[in-house]
Amino acid sequence: MPGVTARTRIAGVIGWPIAHSRSPLLHNFWLARHQIDGAYLAFPVEPGNFATALRGLAVAGLAGLNVTLPHKEEAATLCDEVSPFARRVGAVNTLRFEHGRILGDNTDGFGFIANLHSHGVDPATGPALILGAGGASRAIVASLLDAGAPVSIANRTLERAKSLARDFPGARIIDWAQAADALPDQALLVNTSSAGMHGQPALEFSLDRARPNLAVADVVYVPSETILLREATARGLTTVPGLGMLLHQARPGFAAWFGIEPEVDQDLMDHVAGDIPLRVVPNDNK
Numbered sequence: 001m002p003g004v005t006a007r008t009r010i011a012g013v014i015g016w017p018i019a020h021s022r023s024p025l026l027h028n029f030w031l032a033r034h035q036i037d038g039a040y041l042a043f044p045v046e047p048g049n050f051a052t053a054l055r056g057l058a059v060a061g062l063a064g065l066n067v068t069l070p071h072k073e074e075a076a077t078l079c080d081e082v083s084p085f086a087r088r089v090g091a092v093n094t095l096r097f098e099h100g101r102i103l104g105d106n107t108d109g110f111g112f113i114a115n116l117h118s119h120g121v122d123p124a125t126g127p128a129l130i131l132g133a134g135g136a137s138r139a140i141v142a143s144l145l146d147a148g149a150p151v152s153i154a155n156r157t158l159e160r161a162k163s164l165a166r167d168f169p170g171a172r173i174i175d176w177a178q179a180a181d182a183l184p185d186q187a188l189l190v191n192t193s194s195a196g197m198h199g200q201p202a203l204e205f206s207l208d209r210a211r212p213n214l215a216v217a218d219v220v221y222v223p224s225e226t227i228l229l230r231e232a233t234a235r236g237l238t239t240v241p242g243l244g245m246l247l248h249q250a251r252p253g254f255a256a257w258f259g260i261e262p263e264v265d266q267d268l269m270d271h272v273a274g275d276i277p278l279r280v281v282p283n284d285n286k
Contacts, residue, residue: 004039010061011257012041014053015068019044020222023066026247026272030254030262038063038258050074054095054102063257064096066250072135079104089138090167094253108136109143111249112219116188118248118264119240121215123147126187129179131205133160136219137192141168149188154179183209191218196226198277203228207235218242223277230279243273 013023019042027040043065045053050071055078057065067075072091076082079092083105086092092104116123124147130137133155141164144151151171155161158175165171174182183189189210195203197220205228207216216232221242229239247264255261 003037005037007037009036009038009063009258010041011038011063011065011253012043013066013068014043014045014050014057015071016044016046018042018068021068022246022272022275023068023250025275026250026268027254029268029271030260031258034258034260034262036258036260045071047071051078054078058095058097058102059100062097064094064253066253067093067095069135076104078102085109085139085142089142091135091138093249094256096253096256105252106139107249107252108139108245109146110252111245111247112140112217113143113147114248114251114264115242115244116215116217116240118244119215119238121188121217121238121240123149123188126150127152127185128188128190129154129174129182129186131155131179131189131191131203132193132195133157133164134193137164138167140190140192140219141171144188145170152182152186154182155193180206180209183207183214184211186211186214189214189216191220191226191228194220196220196228198222207231207237210235210237212236214238215240219245221246221276223279224273225278243269243276247272 013021024040031038075092080101081103086104086106094105094107096103123144127150128144130153152174153161154174154176156176161173165173194200215238217240218226218229219242220226232239
């Protein structure tokens with residue numbers, strides 16, 4: 001890598017698989033913009049090897065790491081210190097290394113709320129309906145509750161929704177079969193599931209009963225325009241694509257590792273979006 005020296009400050013992302021990650025694309029864009037002697041790399045680490053790899057990287061002089069699937073929950077158990085928010089959601093996505101110590105945080109909630117604000121959506125203005133009860137939903141539910149929004153959760157497997165609600169008092173449950181009928185009472189709809197992601201089944205959810213001022217957010221960012229967002233746009237609803245959440249959640253880590261608070265602007269959006277398909281390409285298995 002041109003320009004890398006013994007003084008170059010290194011950070012990266014760790015996960016399995018990791019080749020699809022756009023994090024190197026965005027962090028190295030910021031490094032170039034601010035002319036920082038740094039590099040951001042991808043570390044593919046299989047399950048079972050994560051603890052060994054993490055401890056090794058922590059003492060190898062790295063500034064820190066982003067953590068992605070499937071290691072976020074295990075990372076929380078390996079940190080020497082965990083932020084209150086990360087402890088609350090039970091997952092870590094941002095690590096800072098200090099003299100071999102591992103300090104963990106979760107910036108997904110920060111990224112989600114910042115993305116809402118960047119699209120003119122105030123999470124505190126009204127009730128939010130969350131679709132899905134997987135890993136991404138925990139930080140989003142917590143951040144919306146912290147912002148003062150009433151939160152309802154709908155998931156195809158009811159028990160998973162109940163388990164999530166038990167962990168976050170104040171959240172209520174809506175049966176999946178009745179979720180679309182609850183839209184007239186909602187100001188925000190959030191898909192936190194992988195449905196609609198490239199290679200995953202489509203999200204089948206009707207917006208027929210959406211009120212005109214409903215905002216629709218999707219954490220999926222591959223493709224950049226999911227079917228849910230496309231249908232919301234066709235109805236004239238405010239949409240919040242998932243790419244912004246990815247970009248905003250990266251800001252605290254970059255600031256901690258490289259000492260500069262970066263901005264999410266149109267140049268960065270265009271740079272990263274250029275590597276993401278606009279819409280799902282149908283699979284042809286014939």
